[in-house]
Amino acid sequence: MYIYNDVDQKIVDERVEQYRDQTKRYLNGHLSDDEFLALRLMNGLYIQRQAPMLRVAIPYGTMTSTQLRALSTISRKYDKGYGHFTTRTNIQFNWPKLEEVPDILADLAKVQLHAIQTSGNCIRNTTTDHLAGVSATEVSDPRPWCELIRQWSTLHPEFAYLPRKFKIAIASGPEDRAATQVHDVGLHLIQSAEGELGFEVLVGGGLGRTPKIGKVIREFLPANEVISYLEAILRVYNLNGRRDNKYKARIKILVDALGADAFRDLVEEEWQHLKGSELQITQEEIERVSDFFLSHDYNVYAAADTTLDLFLESNAEFKHWYLRNTHAHKVPGYRAVTVSLKPQLGAPGDITALQMDLVAELADRFSFGQIRSTHHQNLLLSDVEQSDLYSVWLALADANLARANIGTLTDMIVCPGFDFCSLANAKTLNIAQKINDAFDDVDYLHDLGDIRLNMSGCINACAHHHVGHIGILGVDKKGEDWYQITLGGSSEADASLGKVLGRAVAADEVADTLKRLLETYVELRKGDELFIDCVRRLGVEPFKERVYAVA
């Protein structure tokens, strides 16, 4: 876990005072609405349907227990006692008061957190694999690179007024758990034939109105040139991206208009001026930052434990949870544990102050005091000894955080929709609830296996519906909420965009439609073929026929 030095601390502290001054000037009329809008957005403050909404950055999804407790305290002190984790691993508070935001930021700064560039047309929080450092297949730990990028992008003087928002994600190896192909820039850690560490660089991915999969513009970038190369990409984008139409302003539109080759040429030309320059990251700095992410002091006897097997044999509920909610770890005898923020009742990604405190405590007792947020809107305890799993499960279950549904249909990614968002076309939380009610049979869910369901309340695609195995998009038809369903999307290494199943369905038909869809899958699957593979093999047609035949 990266710990701030004096410079890091000074920057967030000064940023708090800067923002306090901006808020004060706005409130006493010295700063126009328009000007303040741009400034507050760069600090994560939206004004929404109910109230302002503050988005706090969880850089690359890593937190300490102290930080999570601070978030809990903030939710109690300034909000209604809960928070909402997003697909970009940040946390949102839905009810802060505009005048109190500077105080919230000051409280955050005390625990090395901030809301810098969590919205606005600037470089956002860099996200990565939630199994960073514990996955056996990773090429290298992505977190040091995320931190280096965090520093470079924080208050960058040239790139604060980009044509549109800019999101970077890093994959740690061949498995892509960070949806890098649907980011403005995707970086894949790789090793060259000579054993040198570097990145494959993708640009122009993104969803929204014009969904695109990113394109490779450089097959190998030496890792220490990542800042210079990003600077080249951003400069080309800042100079050439469209500004006449905000729906055409993302980098994906520029890459498409020029063609990936011409875009690459521009970047490479710019990079000639930057590579090998002072921007090259020093070996010393790479080591300094990497040292914060060294392996924990693992118990070498962890795998000798025999109690886990006993619990697995004697407790079917625990076993369900173990199979779905815990994941392989590079160290024998350890598992990574997903804390499910997808309960039977409640909004996906929401977490109460009490739950935050509990997770912080579990992290202290069982997982080196650290917690991660995942882009699937869950939390993760990354390093739990197998002998502790049963205790962890009991505690999580007690707090309604152990629903054994990770990776299944009800582990939905859902945006806040109409209830909280002023851009929404339709509600999402009520539909999520209906889906939860319709699919409450654990055995059936487990039989259906891995299914990624993503639901957005409008075309902005905050929940990445295009890349859900099943995507649901809320649309407005003459004032009523309707839902368009897509099949076959994926945000992983085999990224693809979903195809529309057929006509949109009404709010009360969504759950039944999904039921018929999944019955069709159960009928048509071959052996233990996964849902996504079945859809890829058969295409949308057979599903379409059955789903709409009945209606």
Added chain:
Amino acid sequence: MPLLKLKKLVSDDPWVLQEVFSGKTDLSVVVPLAQLLEQELVAQPKERLGVRLSSDESLDDLKPLLKQVSLVEIYFEALRDGRGFSFARVLRREGFEGEIRASGEVSRDRLDYLYRCGFDSVLLQAPINEEQITTAYQEISVHYQADARNEQPIYRQAI
């Protein structure tokens, strides 16, 4: 309109904007890029010629003329239009050593970013006092990035 030059308010600025270039003059004139591109041979001496580039225009069109001017004014068309920041950085990299001036939709909350990107002067639309100027340039006192004023990113700065 207050003019800031190297972080200070100044009142003795020689430059005047000439929307239509009327030929050689003793004044120090800033001429829109389009006007300058139309002139076959610019008789105006370099010391008294400036060019104004709107953020909507192309920096590439300006590059061949850089040797003939001693001031480039970059006009920000909109608050959210950040192209000017990159214009300034590219100009400095191209070796332009004259004055780079910001005008249009620029204000107090962007002063430090402008300075760091290589702007020497800023033509503000709203009044500003000494105290506000000091705060604007000092409120964030450390920087992670290399910029036009300091080639050293944080990991090469001696702190």
